Amino acid sequence: MSLLRAEMANWQGSNASSNGTDITIGFTSSAVAVFLFGSNFVPVKKFDTGDGMFFQWILCTSIWIVSLIVNLIQNCPKFWPLAMLGGFLWATGNVTVVPIVKTIGLGLGLLIWASFNLLTGWASSRFGWFGIDPEMVANPVLNYVGAGLSVLSTILFLFVKTDVQSSLSSSESTPILREHSINAYEQRAENQNDESWVDSLSPPRKRIIGCSLAVIAGILYGSSFVPVLYIKDHGRRNGTTYTGASQFDLDYVFAHFSGIFLTSTMYFLIYCAIMKSHPKVYPEAILPGFLSGLLWAIATCCWFLANRYLSAVVSFPIITAGPGFIAAMWGVLVFKEIKGLRNYILLFIAFCVILAGSLSTAFSKV
Template sequence: MSLDEVHVKSKKNAAVGAVETSDFPFLNSTNMTNFAYGFAANVVAVLLYGSNFVPVKRIETGDGMFFQWVNCAAILAVSKVGDLMLQSPKFHPFAMLSGVIWATGNIAVVPIVKAIGLGLGILIWGSSSLLMGWASSRFGWFGITAQDVSRPILNYCGAGLCLLSGLIFFFVKTDVETHPSSESTPLLIDRRVNSGVYGPTSSEFWIDLIGSKTRRLIGCLLAVVSGLLYGSSFAPILYIKSHSSCHDSVFHGASLYDLDYVYAQSSGIFLTSTVYFIIYCAAMNNRPRVYSRAILPGLLSGLMWTIATYCWFLANNYLSAVVTFPILTAGYGLVAALWGSLVFKEIRGLTNCFIFTVASCVVLTGSMLTAFSKF
């Protein structure tokens, strides 16, 4: 073989190697490192979001207004610590709108849980949140830049499976009431157990005055609305980032690092919850239902939510929201369902367990497809 033939063969081999590498970009070490960091951060966020309400599973929260205010106060305090650790990046008041939207959706959480249970409630609002958040990121709604993925088919299939899992979970029947003779405990204790001990009697709660079918319907509708608000709550932050490169925009030069906006979002959350609580106190003639036992669990719940948000924003930095959002919303619903089924025995019966297992497999498959669609 001549020297020229050797050079030609080497060039051909190099070209073949280049084609193989381009066909499998996820084999790149940088991509794999980013994927590992992003996926790990997303897993932590899923676990904390899914366990967010576990601290209050045995605590009476009443109509939820006082609990939300305490919860949001903890969110602001923890985010301030994070802001100082990040050396106080520029504060964008427009990012507070993200907190306003989130707090508006969160105000219905306690009525939802009391109407249909934590597991079903999170799974329903997680599904609607998934649809809104994924679609807005993928197609560029609300003036944000549409995010592309390397394998769109995998992304669509993954998001579709995550949504399908939420619909399957809807058919899982859960026991959200506590009976004196029962050994199981729901994620939020039934009001009738503690009536008259730490707050108003159960007859004073509007959710208890309606029939079971109507209560379930209202709970499901509230969960869908809350999910849509959750899914769109991060649009203002994405809007700021999308316009940071526009020279004629007021957000020109804004940070592209998601964690820089957590404090602004948390400020909006606390401000909005405070306004709602003031309106609530006025509507109750300055006799709000305050439950002292809900303070420490509420603070712990806020701590978990804020850490989960930092982890999720960190995951967005490595994988982008179009990948992390379907994994997150489907994942934390699964975690909440696991708490209810394995720990608190809310899911009983062979049929329910079978449906739950099938839905779990679907959500795990959809999450993995969505994650790998980036590479």
């Protein structure tokens, strides 16, 4: 009897140690993901990306290369085509990013789409939308309070005014790869051709379009994990197509990122056809775009790990809310997009509200 008790104590100690390790890995992955998601568009901020179609293809190419490396490290796990649907949803939302940044700025744009990303991801996992298993929480009221606070924070973000034009005029100067032999007339013509549809909008229209696109992007981003969760949930059941599917989230990175690359390529080819094989290509944006994709891919891999070690109901609020703070700090301290005491106060209140909402959502699981 004493031997059995000793074995039980050892097992419980080992289990507690394992749980502690899982929590450490989960929160470390979340912290890395938060910082990288909040910073991944910074490398391209000072470079002209035009209408963004060429930039998004470069970014998604970098993302796919990272997934290929991860796939090889994981010894090429089984490829589930359904996981590519999540990549399609994300890439569709990603097409809107450059217009969002050009219309309302990096800080405000990311804050809005992060809020809707949080709400969509939370609701789909909490209520079991799209055929995934609903996440049961110990305190449903606290969970709903967290979701409500997230909605409130989004409303507050809409009142934060950004000054994108002045920041662009000071930082996004003449592209660095122009030929010195181009005469003044040709330079003026090129500048006019390089202008995207965003540049011709009035400030009120920019704000309306930018905020609307940010909402759409957030919904698409928040749905992008659903196919992987669907496969995992049905993998634990007998008699389904996905029975026996891996429960380790990194095993789905290659399929998810392949969906991103194929979708972005499809959009770019459609864009080239619309432009009659004369797409706007910006060579100076290639390396910054590649670096941006690299940062995003690493951040998403960390998010997959956080889902594995913390569960989506905990990682989603943290990773979707946190990057807004990092992005806003870039916007305030470096790009000078957000100015004025009133905006600073609104930002501080919004950060407090979304932080409270994220924590409420996370702790409702405990």
